[in-house]
Amino acid sequence: MKIVRRIGVPPSARGSTSTSTCPDVFELSDGNFAVIGTEATEMLERELPADAARADYERIVVVSRETLVRAKADIPDA
DSSP states (O other): OOOOEEEEEEEGGGOOOOOTSSOOOETTTTTTTEEEEOOOOOHGGSSOOOOOOTTOOOOEEOHHHHHHHOOOOOOOGO
């Protein structure tokens, strides 16, 4: 599995002064997406709706609204 492309604009285009540690979204060679965000599993797990759960190997991450809004145009419809 490899990163194929960034989804959205680079952090510098969102006003980041340090492009090395900012939320980001990437499309992977297998068609899935990888997200860099702030780890928030412990804080948000109890907030999950009753029909949602995470596996032991999964984490809940927070990505800024601007990151996803700026990525929206690059996310495929299908």
